[in-house]
Amino acid sequence: MAYGFPNQTPDYGASVGGSPQPRSSAAAGVGRRLLAGLIDGVILAVGFLVCLFIVGFSMGVAGADDQTMQSDGPLWIAIGLWLAFGWFYTSLLESSPAQATLGKMALRIQVADLTGQRVSLARATLRYWTKAVFTVITVGIAFFVAAFTERHQALYDIVAGTIVLPRGAHIAQGLETPLRLADPAAVEMLRARTTLPSDRKSPMSGKRLERALAALAQVAEPGERPVAAANALVGPSPFIVHMLLGSLGGLLLLKPELLWVTDRRILLIQLSRWNRRPKGVNLAQPRSSVALFRAESRTLWLRQADGTEYRLNQVRKAEATWVSQALGGPLAP
Secondary structure, eight states: OOTTOOSOOOOOTTOOSOSSOOOGGGSOOHHHHHHHHHHHHHHHHHHHHHHHHHHHHHHHHTTOOHHHHTSSHHHHHHHHHHHHHHHHHHHHHHTSTTOSOHHHHHTTEEEEETTSOOOOHHHHHHHHHHHHHHHHHTTTHHHHGGGTSTTOOOHHHHHHTEEEEETTOOOOOOOOOOOOOOOHHHHHHHHHHOOOOSSSSOSSOHHHHHHHHHHHHTTOOTTOOEEEEEEEEESSOHHHHHHHHHHHHHHHHOEEEEEEEESSEEEEEEEOTTTOOEEEEEEEEEGGGEEEEEEETTEEEEEETTSOEEEEESOOHHHHHHHHHHTTSSOBO
16 A cells, blocks of 8 residues: 555646746736836826925925925925825726736736736735835846746746736636645655665755655655655756845745656656745656756756756756766766
8 A cells, every 4th residue: 555645646737836826928028018117117207207396386385495495305205205106006006907007008918916816905015115125126137037037027026926917818727736744654665665876875865855755755656666856946047146136036036846756757846945845746747758958067957848948956966966877877968
């Protein structure tokens, strides 16, 4: 009896990055978002001029002297009023039935949560203020991150849990596969079937291998034999991410994944960013339909039969060697 093993493993598909997941093709492109942002920028610029006029006119009516009018006070008051206007304009419209500012309406795109539903005012507010802060701190890079993320999310979209879609687009939901505690008997059964390289020290420490086996035990098929595993980060180059956005960018853009090669399949299991516990299965495909190849130091690439590729960053050399040996030789260049 195979304790803890499901009788059937569902087809998890090619989605990488968590579950449920919208397909990247459903998200609006960066170009459309940029044009919409330019339209909104013009509206906000006019709003700032109006705020300046209102502050100046109000202070003049109140009898403010020339020294007060020429100080920085009126400008800061106008900036505060303008930020409130920006919140009113952006958050209320994005949480309205239209789900879009005027610029987004013109480009026929809208803001939604990760299930494609209308966002609440609280979420729209979080998105607005995060966008305001990140845009200043990163000098606009927070937006262009959308060109490199799977769902075209800007940095503030990731924080707020939002996505920008073409109007009328529907999000295809991935199969949710929450992972809980593994059955110890199943873990021990997999451990007995796992063959570690005999000519070198184990590529994973005891604790790391224990967690890897526990993750596989929850999704393994009856009789499946583990062959090799590797821990990785899925996403853009960690060097570039940290150079442009620092530790916060790495935390938000790089997702820890566990790669398992078995005698039947290649699996990617999503891990928690906080404690590295398994959260769900992002990919489970027959070995014949997935290719692994080495592109550069500490980086593995996974390619599916349809040409989809995933970059697995910061793979330890010992683990990459283990995977290479399990596949019968050096990885393809």
